[in-house]
Amino acid sequence: MNRQQKQQFVDGLSQKFAKAQAAFIVKCQGLTVNQMQTLRFSLQTNGANLQVSKNRLSKLALKNMPGAEELHDYLKGQLAVVFADDNVTGVAKSLTTFAKTNEKLEIIAGCFESQIFTAKQVRALGNIPSREVLLAQLCGILNAPITKLVSVLDQVAKKDAQPAQETALEQV
Secondary structure, three states: OOHHHHHHHHHHHHHHHHHOOEEEEEEOOOOOHHHHHHHHHHHHOOOEEEEEOOHHHHHHHHOOOOOOHHHHHHOOOOEEEEEEOOOHHHHHHHHHHHHHHOOOOEEEEEEEOOEEEEHHHHHHHHOOOOHHHHHHHHHHHHHHHHHHHHHHHHHHHHHHHHHHHHHHHHHO
16 A cells, blocks of 8 residues: 555545444454454444454544544554444444354454443443333333233222122122
8 A cells, every 4th residue: 555545544444433423443363254244244234334454544543533542542453443323232232242153353442422432341232132122121111000000990990899799699
């Protein structure tokens, strides 16, 4: 790569950092081509893409990004950056799941809303249930008091109806 190509690459990387809602740094050393393709495909289904770059070029791209200065400390070794455009928890879940099945992939850090996340925090973010599951749980929580009220009222109605039935039977 000549100087002009490197500058274009750094500019493109800077634009990706600025456009992305979140960025995750992963160590991909030792992954096979098939494993990388599988990872890229699973990330693309969640609206993310993976970019492998030299650490020096990544540091130059991060130079003018507010809140991303702390990521410089994590840029050591053969790394890749995963850019999440909208589904941050889905991307973190994909990375966490892939890292469980492939020990060669190591989650290093993440940056979301100008906050730096450690590998442990990224894994915790990946373990959050999906949006649909959370909405179903919320509906269940909101529905529970009403269901219990109906059950209690039904029991009271049955209790009040039993003495009236017993007195009717006694009169016969």
